[in-house]
Amino acid sequence: MTLTINSPSNSTAKLKSSIEAIAPEVDSTILDELCRLTRIHNLKWVSDKNGKNAYYIMSDLSVAKGLYIKDYANYWSPEAKSTSPVKQDSLESLPGKALKLEGNNLANFKILYKEQNGISLGKINSLWVGDFLHAYSYLVQGSTETAKDFQTLGSIAIETSIKKEIEQSSHVIEPDLQKQLIELAAYSNVGFKFEVAILDSFNPGSHRRWDFVERLPKVVKVYELKARTLSEQDVKATLTDKKYIELAIEKYPNKSIEFIFTSPKGINWEAKNYIEEVNENAKKLYPGSKVKVSFIDLQSITERVINNIVDNSPIESHFWLKKKLEQEFTATVSQRTISKLNSSIAEAYQTGRLIKKAKTDNVISFPKLKSTQTA
Template sequence: MTLINSPLNSATKLKSAIEAISPEVDSSILDELCEWTRTKNLKWVSDINGKNAYYVMSDLSIAKNLNASDYRDNWVEVTTSGKNVSSERLAGKGLKLEGDKLANFKKLYEQQNGISLGRINSLWVGNFLHAYSYLVQGSSQVAKGFQELGAKAIEVASTNEIQHTVEPELQKQLIELVAYSNVGFKFEVAILDSFNPGSHRRWDFVERLPRVIKIYELKARTLSEQDVKATLVDKKYVELALEKYPNKSIEFIFTSPKGINWEAKSYIEEVNENAKKLYPNAKVKVSFIDLQSITERVVNNIIDNSPIESHFFFMKKLREEFTASVGQRTITKLNDSIAEAYKTGRLIKKAKTNNVVPILKLKSAQAA
């Protein structure tokens, strides 16, 4: 019997299993998870159709040099009904298996890995994205090693710990921030995929201007050449944009809070140099803009269209809720603006009400 997780075919099988259930999975997540699975000898299980990849969460805890119970102790929450559920702080899906579901999983695990899980009453497992998200959490030295490898994870300093987010969480912050403004971004724009009849694609967000349509592709990690090629060549997003918006100029904008590597930058330059050949009879430009530049524009729009009295409370919200999407420079500029407004009298600090009657005066009044 050939084991599905044997060293010779693990990476290939793992990629195939994940892509079968999630064809648009981010390539860097896939590559990094495959590398971790190989170097840490992590075991995983696909379903009976060979799709998806589920990991035993206690195995991942051990791989991070933590107690086997770390996931259960720190990433499982108890609902008001008393049911244990996987924390929403992790991406993907975590499941507690019991009864028949556990029996079926144990059978698949032994078939695919050649190892028995033994006699257990329950087991926490996570799909590939949940496993990835858990691996890049924490402050242990091994966890930090996963973080360094995990380019997808966004590092945000908070109370001397490293927190991480992925694209859905990053986009959620951006959607909420834009909702306070007059900036005309439209999120999750669905389009028919003419290259794959019966299917569709989604652009992260679109901005329709009089002279140009700007389409944004959001990445949570450093933009790579592979990301650009997957979007422009494999998914053909520019061609789909030209179909969706005929006779319009198209600017396709990649954005990330973690910048762009030189290979991706060079490839984008090549695309622009050959744009007339690649996209005949159309005006197309491909570019990259730091996410912090986009959010600074949104923040400035909010400030320009709101009373100065609200700026202090807005700054507090930025610091607490938009740490992954808004740059510190933007927050510092707003803080300086508020400080200057206090100095010039545009903002006035509210006087504290003092209802305390001095004891000496009170005694004097009583004596009189």
């Protein structure tokens, strides 16, 4: 990201215009609330070289939420997802863009920050910043009193914005995601069974269909796939209205049930909190059964499938797999997973496990023999 100097005045009016310049279709209620909270908590931000967008220092937001200064860096940043000892599927993805500034980019940002806010950032080696959507998404996560202030709009405003972003960019819908996942799983030994039909005992004469199911010796995992950011309403509609867990208990008696929501676009605060409440009251809600509800990023599920394919296929096929992921599975596979596969291929070439084929057009070249002359 290249940042240059803009006006030293960062009013809320300028904040609103900077965001509208990059996202003209954004929900106006998000802007009004973000401007209000930026003013109340004295949050600093900068725009890019064209006066567009609004970048916040993520550690400042951690403090504003009443959390430890490194909460974002340790638990929410893209780097945290790759280095944290916590299981990958317990970490959520936040919409918007996050940038770790170092070197010249950090130096430029420091100059810009001082010009726009009149404050020096001092001597620091790196800094996490997020655009307005990433910053807002982080602010609405959590359960502290300050965090609750940041999510007073509930899930509707932020989800509206994200849905518009999805519709304008990828047009990805659940059937498309499922189609990619079905094809990817077919190359693996992972035991996913898709579109599992069950009798709906709560509505005689009708049935329901689970997106996919995984039956293991001690637990049955039922998956619900969403293309958008998972909302509280999504969770309630699935568990309360459709009664999917009760149906799973009927379908698989004497089995532990794990109901897993998944999406490539993450989960919002309300949905996360509601899932926690369901788990806390699981014994009362589902007496006599062992039930757990969770959320796993779709990219984590596909990485598991890809790892299974890699572990059960020769190294020579990994380059083919990488090309296929890049061309046909862009909606379900993260760039980080592709980068890891690319690194393993590069290492295989370096260690000699893979040998690059010479470009000979299938013509065998024989060494030229020196001619011998007779006297």
